[in-house]
Amino acid sequence: MADRRYDPKQIEPKWQAVWADEHTWEVSNEAIGHPGADPRAKSYVLEMLPYPSGEPHIGHLKNYALGDAIAHFQRRLGRRVLHPMGYDAFGLPAENHAISTGVHPRRSTDESIAAFQQAFRSWGISIDWSRELATHEPSYYRWTQWIFVRLFERGLAYRKEAAVNWCPHDATVLANEQVIDGHCERCGAAVEVRQLEQWFFRITDYADRLLDDLDTIEWPAHVKAMQRNWIGRSHGAEVTFRCEELGIDYPVFTTRPDTLFGATFFVMAPEHPDVFRLAQGTAREQEVHEYVNHALAESPELRGAAEKPKTGVPLGRTVTNPLTREQIPMFVSDYVLMEYGTGAIMAVPAHDQRDYEFATAFDLPIRAVIAPAGDADHDADHPPADQAFVAHTENERLINSGEFTGLNAVAGQQAIVDWLDREGLGHASVHFRLRDWLVSRQRYWGCPIPIVYCERCGMVPVPEADLPVELPDVRDYQPRGRSPLAAAERWVNVKCPSCRGDARRETDTMDTFVDSSWYFIRYCDARNYAAAWDRPVVDAWMPVDQYIGGVEHAILHLMYARFFVKAFADLGLVGFQEPFRALFTQGMILGPDGQKMSKSRGNVISPTPIVERLSADAARCYVLFIGPPDQDAAWSETSLEGVHKFLARLWRLGDQLAASEGRESADQPPDPAGDDLAVVRKANWAIEKVTGDLLGRFAFNTAIAAVMELVNEIYRHPGAGADARRFATATAASLIFPFAPHLGAEVYELVTGRRVWEEPWPDADADMLHADTFELVCQVNGKVRDRVSAPTGAAREQLEQLALATRGVQAHVDGHEIARVIVVPDKLVNVVVR
RNA sequence: GCCCGGGUAGACAAAUCGGCAAAGUCGGCGCUCUUAAAAAGCGCUGCUCGAACGAGCAUUGCGGGUUCGAGUCCCGCCCCGGGUACCA
Numbered sequence: 001m002a003d004r005r006y007d008p009k010q011i012e013p014k015w016q017a018v019w020a021d022e023h024t025w026e027v028s029n030e031a032i033g034h035p036g037a038d039p040r041a042k043s044y045v046l047e048m049l050p051y052p053s054g055e056p057h058i059g060h061l062k063n064y065a066l067g068d069a070i071a072h073f074q075r076r077l078g079r080r081v082l083h084p085m086g087y088d089a090f091g092l093p094a095e096n097h098a099i100s101t102g103v104h105p106r107r108s109t110d111e112s113i114a115a116f117q118q119a120f121r122s123w124g125i126s127i128d129w130s131r132e133l134a135t136h137e138p139s140y141y142r143w144t145q146w147i148f149v150r151l152f153e154r155g156l157a158y159r160k161e162a163a164v165n166w167c168p169h170d171a172t173v174l175a176n177e178q179v180i181d182g183h184c185e186r187c188g189a190a191v192e193v194r195q196l197e198q199w200f201f202r203i204t205d206y207a208d209r210l211l212d213d214l215d216t217i218e219w220p221a222h223v224k225a226m227q228r229n230w231i232g233r234s235h236g237a238e239v240t241f242r243c244e245e246l247g248i249d250y251p252v253f254t255t256r257p258d259t260l261f262g263a264t265f266f267v268m269a270p271e272h273p274d275v276f277r278l279a280q281g282t283a284r285e286q287e288v289h290e291y292v293n294h295a296l297a298e299s300p301e302l303r304g305a306a307e308k309p310k311t312g313v314p315l316g317r318t319v320t321n322p323l324t325r326e327q328i329p330m331f332v333s334d335y336v337l338m339e340y341g342t343g344a345i346m347a348v349p350a351h352d353q354r355d356y357e358f359a360t361a362f363d364l365p366i367r368a369v370i371a372p373a374g375d376a377d378h379d380a381d382h383p384p385a386d387q388a389f390v391a392h393t394e395n396e397r398l399i400n401s402g403e404f405t406g407l408n409a410v411a412g413q414q415a416i417v418d419w420l421d422r423e424g425l426g427h428a429s430v431h432f433r434l435r436d437w438l439v440s441r442q443r444y445w446g447c448p449i450p451i452v453y454c455e456r457c458g459m460v461p462v463p464e465a466d467l468p469v470e471l472p473d474v475r476d477y478q479p480r481g482r483s484p485l486a487a488a489e490r491w492v493n494v495k496c497p498s499c500r501g502d503a504r505r506e507t508d509t510m511d512t513f514v515d516s517s518w519y520f521i522r523y524c525d526a527r528n529y530a531a532a533w534d535r536p537v538v539d540a541w542m543p544v545d546q547y548i549g550g551v552e553h554a555i556l557h558l559m560y561a562r563f564f565v566k567a568f569a570d571l572g573l574v575g576f577q578e579p580f581r582a583l584f585t586q587g588m589i590l591g592p593d594g595q596k597m598s599k600s601r602g603n604v605i606s607p608t609p610i611v612e613r614l615s616a617d618a619a620r621c622y623v624l625f626i627g628p629p630d631q632d633a634a635w636s637e638t639s640l641e642g643v644h645k646f647l648a649r650l651w652r653l654g655d656q657l658a659a660s661e662g663r664e665s666a667d668q669p670p671d672p673a674g675d676d677l678a679v680v681r682k683a684n685w686a687i688e689k690v691t692g693d694l695l696g697r698f699a700f701n702t703a704i705a706a707v708m709e710l711v712n713e714i715y716r717h718p719g720a721g722a723d724a725r726r727f728a729t730a731t732a733a734s735l736i737f738p739f740a741p742h743l744g745a746e747v748y749e750l751v752t753g754r755r756v757w758e759e760p761w762p763d764a765d766a767d768m769l770h771a772d773t774f775e776l777v778c779q780v781n782g783k784v785r786d787r788v789s790a791p792t793g794a795a796r797e798q799l800e801q802l803a804l805a806t807r808g809v810q811a812h813v814d815g816h817e818i819a820r821v822i823v824v825p826d827k828l829v830n831v832v833v834r
Numbered sequence: 835g836c837c838c839g840g841g842u843a844g845a846c847a848a849a850u851c852g853g854c855a856a857a858g859u860c861g862g863c864g865c866u867c868u869u870a871a872a873a874a875g876c877g878c879u880g881c882u883c884g885a886a887c888g889a890g891c892a893u894u895g896c897g898g899g900u901u902c903g904a905g906u907c908c909c910g911c912c913c914c915g916g917g918u919a920c921c922a
Binding site: 642 | 857
C-alpha cells in the first residue's frame with residue numbers, strides 16, 4: 001500500500017477508454033418529435049470550432065476546458081446536453097503551406113485534424129463524436145453551396161462591381177471587416193483599393209434587425225457595443241443640393257438637418273463618379289485631375305489619418321442650398337469618403353470640426369446657426385468650432401435660420417425635414433456604416449461558389465442534384481490575381497444546367513467565414529445526407545444555450561452567423577432569430593512574460609508537454625484556476641505545480657478510504673459532531689459555493705479554490721470518522737469532476753464504487769450551512785474592537801447587549817456618549833459614540 | 835478623441851446585495867517525519883512593540899464626497915491594457 005501513488009498515466013487513459021467505448025457523451029435525436037421519449041430539458045453547449053493548424057495551443061485548452069466544465073455541470077443538473085466538435089478546415093494557412101511545399105492542403109489539414117482529435121481525447125473533453133464535422137469535406141460544403149444557392153435565389157447573394165479591398169500579398173479581395181487599420185487581417189500587408197466585380201451577401205438588409213435583436217441575447221456588453229459600433233446606425237435626413245449649371249441633383253446624408261442654414265459649401269469624395277464631369281471646362285479642371293489622382297494613389301492608411309491637414313480643390317461649380325437658395329461652392333476633398341452616405345456632404349463649418357478646419361484652410365464663410373444651451377448672447381459672427389455639436393438637445397436653439405430661428409434643435413430638425421419633404425428636396429433617412437459582406441476570394445482552398453456562367457442564360461446556380469461542386473486538384477496553388485481554380489480547364493468548362501450549352505464555372509471560392517456561419521446548425525443533424533438539416537430537429541436543439549470563444553470574433557464570425565440565422569428564418573428554414581442565446585468570451589493566456597504568446601517572442605507554452613509531464617486534469621484545472629476566465633492571465637509554471645499537488649492530495653484521500661470498511665455508503669452521516677461535524681459542514685459549504693460559482697457566474701477559479709479548501713479541511717481533521725471522511729471526499733471528487741473529470745471519476749469510484757457522471761449534482765444540506773453560533777463582530781465607530789460568539793438568529797437587543805459587554809467595546813466606549821447602535825443580524829454590531 | 839476592461843500583500847488573485855479586506859495558489863520562514871535529502875504533513879508570513887500570549891496602528895492607484903460603516907456608491911484626476919475613429 002505504501003508505494004501507491006497518484007498515477008494519471010494510468011487513470012486518464014482508463015476513463016477515456018470507458019467514455020469512448022460506451023459512447024457516454026453522445027445524445028441522439030430520436031427523442032425529438034416524440035413527446036415524453038426524453039423528458040430532460042436540452043442544453044446546447046458549444047465552443048467556437050477550431051481552425052486546425054499544427055497542434056492545439058494553450059488557448060484551445062482553456063476554451064475547451066471551459067466549455068467542458070459547463071457541459072458536465074449541465075448534464076449533472078439533469079439536462080440533455082449537446083456538446084459537439086468540428087473543424088474550420090478551409091483557409092489560407094494550409095494554402096500558403098501548399099504554395100511553399102507543394103503538399104496538398106487537404107493532406108496537411110487532415111493531419112492537423114488528427115492532431116486536434118488526439119489532443120481533445122487526451123484532454124478527456126466530453127464530446128459527442130458522432131456529430132463531428134469538418135468544413136472542407138464535400139459532405140459538409142455541399143450544404144454550404146446549397147445555402148449559397150438559397151441566398152442567391154432570394155437575392156441575398158449578388159454580384160456587383162465595387163471598390164474593394166485588395167490584399168497584394170494574399171492576392172485576394174477582403175471583406176471590410178477583414179481590414180484592420182488599412183492592413184490585411186491575416187498577413188498584415190497594406191491593403192489596396194481595386195475596382196472589381198465580386199460576390200456579396202446582402203447583410204445590410206438585416207442591419208436594423210442585427211442591431212435591435214442584440215437586446216434579446218445575453219452577451220457581454222462590450223461585444224454588443226462592438227457590434228453596434230460596427231453596424232453604425234445614424235438617424236438623419238437626405239437633402240438634395242442642385243447644381244443648376246449642369247442640372248444635376250446631389251443628395252447628401254446629414255445627421256444634423258437642423259444646421260442646414262449653416263451649410264456654406266459642399267464637398268465631394270475624390271472617388272465620386274461626377275467629379276471630372278463637374279470640373280470639365282472650368283479653370284480648375286487640371287488641378288482637380290491632379291488632386292484626385294494623387295488622392296486615389298494614396299494608401300487608405302495614410303489617407304485615414306485624422307490629424308492630417310485638410311486638403312482639397314474647388315470644382316469651379318456651385319450648388320444651391322435648398323433652404324437658403326444661396327449658391328455655395330463645390331470642392332473635392334479626401335476627407336469625404338465615397339463609401340459612407342452618398343460620397344458628398346454639405347459642410348457646416350460652424351458646427352463640425354472637420355468642416356471648420358477645411359473652411360479655415362480655404363477661407364470660407366462660417367455661419368453659426370445653433371446657440372449652445374444657456375448661451376443667451378451667443379456671438380454669431382465668431383462661433384466656437386466644436387462647441388455647438390457637443391449635444392443635440394432641446395436646450396440648444398436655432399439662430400440665423402430664417403423662419404426656423406428660435407426653435408430648439410430637436411424641433412428645428414423635425415421642422416426642417418418636414419419642410420424639405422413638402423418641397424421635394426429631402427426626407428428623413430437612416431444610414432448605416434455596415435457594408436454588404438464581400439464573400440468571393442481568389443484563392444484555392446475554400447468552398448467553390450456553385451454558379452455557372454452561360455452566354456445565353458447568364459448566371460445559373462448549380463442544381464441541388466449536382467451538388468457538391470467539388471474542389472478539383474490543381475498543380476499550381478500560386479495566386480495570380482485570379483483563383484488557381486481558373487487554370488483547371490477541364491473543371492471550369494461545363495454545360496449550362498439550364499440550356500445544356502457551353503458554359504464556365506465561377507472560379508472564386510467563398511470566404512471561410514461562410515463555412516463557419518452555419519456549422520452550429522449542422523451539428524444538430526450532422527448525419528443527414530438528404531438535406532442540410534431537418535427543421536424540427538434543429539428547432540429542438542437551437543439556439544446554442546452557451547457559446548464560448550475568444551473576443552477576437554466579436555464582429556466577424558458572430559455578426560455573420562447572426563445574419564445567416566436571420567436569413568434562414570426568413571427562408572422558413574429555421575424557427576428562431578438568434579444563434580447564440582448566451583455568449584462567454586474567454587480571456588487570453590499570455591506568456592510567462594505577460595506578453596501575448598508568439599513564436600517570435602519565444603514565449604509559447606504548448607499544452608502537450610504539460611499533459612505528458614503532469615496530467616490533463618492538472619492542465620485543465622490550471623487554465624481555469626489561473627484567474628477570472630474572462631480576463632487575460634499570464635502563464636505561471638509554479639502555480640501549475642500547486643494545482644497538481646492539490647489533485648494528488650485529493651487522490652490520496654480517496655486511496656486511503658478505498659482500503660477502509662463500509663464502502664457501500666458515502667451519504668452524509670447523521671448527527672455528526674466534533675471533527676466529523678467540521679468536515680461535513682465544510683463539504684456542504686463547498687457544494688453551495690461551487691454551485692453558486694457555476695450557475696451563470698463562470699467563476700471557475702473560485703469554485704476550484706473552494707474544493708481546495710474542502711480538501712485542506714479534511715486533512716486538518718484526521719480525527720474525523722470514516723463515514724464523515726468518505727462523505728467529504730466523495731463530495732470533493734463530485735465537485736471537481738467538471739474540471740478534472742478523470743480524477744473526479746477515479747476518486748469517486750475509489751470511495752463509493754459508483755460513476756460520478758451518472759450521479760446528480762449534489763445538493764447542500766441547509767441545516768449544515770449554518771452553525772448554531774457565529775462570531776459577532778463588535779465595532780466602535782466602524783472599527784473592529786472585539787469579537788464574541790453569539791447564537792445564530794439572536795434578537796437585535798441580545799446582540800447589542802453582547803457587544804456592549806465585551807472588553808474591547810467597553811474600552812473604547814468608556815468616557816463617551818453612545819449616539820446610536822447599528823445591528824446587522826448574524827453579522828455585526830457597530831456602536832457609534834461621540 | 836470616444837467606448838470598454840483593469841489597478842488590492844513579495845507574485846497571481848478573492849471579497850456575489852454598502853457590513854470582519856486579503857479566501858485560494860505560488861514564493862519566503864520555521865517545525866514534524868527521516869541517518870540525510872526528496873516526497874509528504876503542520877504552522878507562520880502588512881507594519882510596530884513583544885520570547886510568547888497579546889496590544890496598538892495602517893492599508894485596496896491619487897484627491898474629495900455620501901454613509902454608523904466604502905475595495906464596493908458619487909464627483910474629479912493618474913497609470914496600464916483592449917476596441918474604435920475624418921462615418922457627415
